[in-house]
Amino acid sequence: MRNPQLNRHGELQHLLTLDGLPREVIISILDHAAPFTEVTEREVKKLPLLRGKSIFNLFFENSTRTRTTFEIAAKRLTADVVNLNVSTSSASKGESLLDTIDNLCAMHADMFVVRHAASGAPVLIAQHLQATGRDHIHVVNAGDGRHAHPTQGLLDMYTIRHYKHDFSQLSIAIVGDVLHSRVARSQIAALTTLGVPDLRVIAPKTLLPSSIESMGVRTFNDMREGLRGVDVIMMLRLQNERMAGALLPSPQEYYKMWGLTAEKLALAKPDAIVMHPGPMNRGVEIDSAVADGSQAVLLPQVTFGIAVRMAVMCMLAGQ
Amino acid sequence: MQLPDAETLCRQLAEQIRPHLQPNTVLIGIRTGGEWLAQRLHALLELNQPPGAIDISFYRDDFGSKGLHSRPQRTHIPFSIEGAPVILVDDVLYTGRTTRAALNEIFDFGRPANVELAVLVDRGGRELPIAARYCAHILPEPLPSSQNLQLEQTENGNLILRLIHA
Numbered sequence: 001m002r003n004p005q006l007n008r009h010g011e012l013q014h015l016l017t018l019d020g021l022p023r024e025v026i027i028s029i030l031d032h033a034a035p036f037t038e039v040t041e042r043e044v045k046k047l048p049l050l051r052g053k054s055i056f057n058l059f060f061e062n063s064t065r066t067r068t069t070f071e072i073a074a075k076r077l078t079a080d081v082v083n084l085n086v087s088t089s090s091a092s093k094g095e096s097l098l099d100t101i102d103n104l105c106a107m108h109a110d111m112f113v114v115r116h117a118a119s120g121a122p123v124l125i126a127q128h129l130q131a132t133g134r135d136h137i138h139v140v141n142a143g144d145g146r147h148a149h150p151t152q153g154l155l156d157m158y159t160i161r162h163y164k165h166d167f168s169q170l171s172i173a174i175v176g177d178v179l180h181s182r183v184a185r186s187q188i189a190a191l192t193t194l195g196v197p198d199l200r201v202i203a204p205k206t207l208l209p210s211s212i213e214s215m216g217v218r219t220f221n222d223m224r225e226g227l228r229g230v231d232v233i234m235m236l237r238l239q240n241e242r243m244a245g246a247l248l249p250s251p252q253e254y255y256k257m258w259g260l261t262a263e264k265l266a267l268a269k270p271d272a273i274v275m276h277p278g279p280m281n282r283g284v285e286i287d288s289a290v291a292d293g294s295q296a297v298l299l300p301q302v303t304f305g306i307a308v309r310m311a312v313m314c315m316l317a318g319q
Numbered sequence: 320m321q322l323p324d325a326e327t328l329c330r331q332l333a334e335q336i337r338p339h340l341q342p343n344t345v346l347i348g349i350r351t352g353g354e355w356l357a358q359r360l361h362a363l364l365e366l367n368q369p370p371g372a373i374d375i376s377f378y379r380d381d382f383g384s385k386g387l388h389s390r391p392q393r394t395h396i397p398f399s400i401e402g403a404p405v406i407l408v409d410d411v412l413y414t415g416r417t418t419r420a421a422l423n424e425i426f427d428f429g430r431p432a433n434v435e436l437a438v439l440v441d442r443g444g445r446e447l448p449i450a451a452r453y454c455a456h457i458l459p460e461p462l463p464s465s466q467n468l469q470l471e472q473t474e475n476g477n478l479i480l481r482l483i484h485a
Binding site for chain 1: 374376377378382383385386387390391392393394395401423426427428429
């Protein structure tokens with residue numbers, strides 16, 4: 001069976017996950033994103049590429065940054081953007097996911113950007129569109145449950161390439177709540193595909209999925225040991241809202257063991273960069289002085305995220 | 320068909336432009352051939368302001384049917400074009416669609432005083448009402464669409480014209 005994200009010419013049809021996405025496609029997205037970063041410095045921050053296209057932002061789960069950056073990306077490409085906060089609309093009246101999609105297709109949607117608490121919801125939508133012969137409509141996964149957050153993973157790759165240039169020489173540590181993190185899954189998939197030789201995951205045992213080592217990473221429970229000599233530190237957010245039961249003692253104790261402080265950061269390479277997908281919990285997974293420090297690249301990540309999302313939308317709509 | 324020497328054409332084009340230069344004239348080359356040509360003209364005309372370079376990929380009128388296939392490069396305009404006399408530089412003038420795209424892109428950077436078009440070769444086959452003010456060579460017969468005329472840069476930096484049969 002062919003990769004459901006690619007059409008029969010091997011071009012991107014939907015962006016659902018970075019798992020199994022060919023290296024050339026990932027590199028091509030990063031290459032296409034680069035010239036979009038320049039557009040924001042212009043008098044008129046707009047390109048006519050998606051003029052006349054309708055993009056529906058379907059957010060079944062709250063998100064401010066991701067929804068806003070998708071919206072800005074689409075608007076900079078001159079698309080018409082409709083934001084649906086579905087958690088407060090038809091879904092709460094009992095309409096099924098695919099009925100919502102069919103109704104929006106009847107409004108001549110060209111692309112859906114989907115955020116859903118259930119893993120697999122964007123895949124289901126893509127399969128539904130394919131099964132009903134609507135291949136001209138594209139789906140972008142903006143984060144589904146614990147499964148994937150591919151545009152976040154891609155903007156992280158863009159950020160790493162921007163600062164470190166070559167993936168083949170890097171030591172990278174992903175730190176925090178890997179168990180609940182779709183961001184971590186997307187990061188690991190992309191970093192593995194791009195050939196990072198030393199990929200580490202640092203987390204308390206209770207927040208590590210049991211199968212994690214089969215993904216080609218080394219695991220550490222001791223943060224000091226795991227951070228030694230790394231080039232890139234990718235922090236994750238402690239996901240209180242997804243935490244059922246007592247997986248952790250307390251935020252204070254978590255901070256003491258796995259929070260990134262200046263003292264722990266000093267164990268990494270002197271030019272190491274610190275990343276975080278946001279929103280961050282200051283004083284829980286990251287110390288304020290580190291988050292605002294010279295090695296942190298959190299805000300460039302947000303800016304690059306717009307360019308990467310512009311590239312993804314153009315590559316989908318231009319097929 | 321005997322193609323003219325591109326380096327000779329560059330010098331002829333510069334001499335056509337020279338009497339019309341204003342103190343604040345700026346050059347903008349369309350990537351890739353027009354960018355090389357703009358650099359050459361910049362040196363020949365001894366202009367102070369380095370030329371800008373634009374990649375018109377994001378303004379093409381065939382994006383809907385062809386998509387973004389080639390790898391786009393950055394547009395780089397290192398000066399304000401607000402109120403400036405602009406000379407848009409391209410290697411070969413053909414349908415005029417590239418020029419149309421470049422004009423749209425330029426106006427997203429501001430409002431120039433005026434825009435003139437300078438090209439090395441006019442190969443005929445226009446599909447839009449566009450003409451070059453400065454043109455070093457006009458082909459006696461329009462080229463068939465199966466042929467592609469383009470400017471290339473050799474290893475030692477010389478510019479040459481090449482005809483490619485598709």
